Amino acid sequence: MSGFDRLPITLSALACAVAALYSTGARAQAGDAAQIAQAAQAVQTQVVAWRRDIHQHPELGQHEVRTAKLVADQLRKLGLQPRTGIAHTGVTAVLKGGKPGPRIAIRADMDALPVTEPAGLPFASKVTADYRGQPVGVMHACGHDAHVAILLGVATALAAQKDRLPGEVMFVFQPAEEGPPVAGEPFGAKLMLDQGVFKDFKPEAVFGLHVWAGLNVGQIGYRSGPMLASADEWSLTVRGKQTHGSRPWDGVDPITVGAQILLASQSLIARQINIAATPVVLTAGQFNSGVRFNIIPDEAKLVGTLRTFDAAVREDTIARLRRTAEDYAHAAGASAELQVVNNAPATINDPALTRRVLPSLQRAAGEARVKESAMVTVAEDFSQFANTVPGFYFFVGSTAAGIDPAKAPINHSPQFLLDEGALEVGTRTMLQVALDYLHGG
Ligand SMILES: [Zn+2]
């Protein structure tokens, strides 16, 4: 179905290229980078083709049926025995090297977004779907098509040198990183862990990457410690008492109370939280109430997101938000109820693992192109894996050279445009990270 039945290179030729890398048994040295680049280059025709195929056929979270089949089919061609249907559509497979060594996992997410892709690319998506009751276009606007293709490329290159490989590598293809089709259900990573992916096979480290419009192609972004935010979805229901809009004193106006709580919540962040120590963002994205101009309604509802980088600060902020909401409501004779659902904890790169992996990033991408990232307030449920075993996550620049990444449309925009050079850089860098780690580098 996918049209990639035959490898454009022979596996044995690739095996020779990769095997030469560590033939001395020494720890990875700078010179190896050229050969790893060769191995990455050797799978690029395929990686680009996989990425375009997946891009043209994007699927929303938990519906990655075609993508999962493409993944499982390719893994079988590598001689692996994929486990499918995890957390609905997730796929894993373990590559056992011919020598003893550590166990690691590498994760890619597979889902697309309810975003309509503009025409332009020859492989642009024309897919539509239903998202929470609304007809939507579907687009790989976050670049997960690239993640799947890169991990298949890494798997292909590693499988080619399986006999000489120390240790074992689990490839994790995860559904629903952007969230499940039904609000309130767990995201893909949590569901995969709940279904035991790290139980039978417990890696000592897990790696993940994300293509990122905020960097140019060739650049890598990383950060030790907190890198991406925790994302909470909060909803606040303010209950008042319905009455005629001309006689507010007969009722309790939940809209005014909701507005007061909203403004007080912003003062709370500015005046009560030590944002010099760690950033906190509180945003209301919805404020719904009422049906008619001259009726004060019974209820107002605010829904928003909270972003934090520290578990204790997160809990403290939620407690203060609850107190603020309840006390403002109480002052007006209303009531307020706050509900908070955590979609993803903060993504925290293990400091010791970061120290160990940084030289691999520098070898693969060149020292000058590896940038320390600022904390980023988007979230990633890779954190669920990284909270289970030590994890390391990095950005792969995806904005074409010559374009200012600060002005490039960011991931999730319909204008998000991945320069395919990022596929080669991503494959090369992840391959270097994995091989160096397995060889004890
Ligand atoms: Zn995304």
Ligand SMILES: [Zn+2]
């Ligand atoms: Zn993403």
